[in-house]
Amino acid sequence: MAAGLVFTLLLGLSFGLWDGADACQLKEITEVDCPPGWTWFQRRCFLYVNDQKSWASAENDCLSKNGNLATFHTSNEYYFLKNLAYATTGNYTRSWIGAHSTSIDGTWFWSDGSKFVFYSWTRNVAAEGKKCMDINVEGQSLLFGAKCNTKLPYICTRVP
Numbered sequence: 001m002a003a004g005l006v007f008t009l010l011l012g013l014s015f016g017l018w019d020g021a022d023a024c025q026l027k028e029i030t031e032v033d034c035p036p037g038w039t040w041f042q043r044r045c046f047l048y049v050n051d052q053k054s055w056a057s058a059e060n061d062c063l064s065k066n067g068n069l070a071t072f073h074t075s076n077e078y079y080f081l082k083n084l085a086y087a088t089t090g091n092y093t094r095s096w097i098g099a100h101s102t103s104i105d106g107t108w109f110w111s112d113g114s115k116f117v118f119y120s121w122t123r124n125v126a127a128e129g130k131k132c133m134d135i136n137v138e139g140q141s142l143l144f145g146a147k148c149n150t151k152l153p154y155i156c157t158r159v160p
Contacts, residue, residue: 029043029160033045033160034160035047035065038158039084041077041080042076042077042080043159044157044158044159044160045158045159045160046070046080046081046084046155046156046157047065047155047156047157048084048085048088048089048153048154048155049153049154049155050088050089050093050153052151052153053152053154054148054149054150054151055069055096055100055132055146055148055152055154056148058096058152059098059111061154062098062154062156062157062158065156065158066158067156067157067158068110068111068156068157068158069111069154069155069156069157070097070154070155070156070157071098071099071110071111071112071114073114073117078135081155082135084155085136085153089153092136093136093153094134094135094136094146094152094153095136095152095153096133096152096154096155097133097134097135097154097155098110098111098112098157099116099132099133100131100132100133100148101130101131101132101145102131108133130145130146130147131145131147131148132145132148132150133145134146134150134152
């Protein structure tokens with residue numbers, strides 16, 4: 001049965017009944033693929049939203065824009081986010097990003113499902129009941145947690 005399927009596929013290809021060449025061509029993603037107002041960095045688009053919302057409301061707004069709250073996996077990405085806030089507001093403004101912690105063991109996750117691998121805490125903020133991550137607390141270059149119902153501006157990211 002499988003041999004018959006393979007034969008039929010090969011026969012169809014040989015007669016040009018199926019031209020799958022276009023299906024295999026991938027377009028290179030560039031900064032022109034970002035929506036207006038979004039900033040391109042390392043193959044992703046970022047948007048600083050200077051509207052104060054709780055962490056969950058900010059994530060929902062990013063989802064409505066076909067993205068998530070911003071993630072970072074390198075120190076370059078982290079400093080890009082800090083500087084995006086500065087470029088937009090003129091300050092290192094406290095801003096939500098996409099990390100959140102579980103209630104059970106304090107494990108941190110990114111809202112887009114990617115692995116959380118960047119750690120530079122001043123202390124165990126998850127143990128203090130601060131389950132959502134913000135950056136730029138007092139302009140410092142460390143990660144901080146905040147209570148998720150705190151209203152802050154936020155940074156969305158999406159892949160074009």
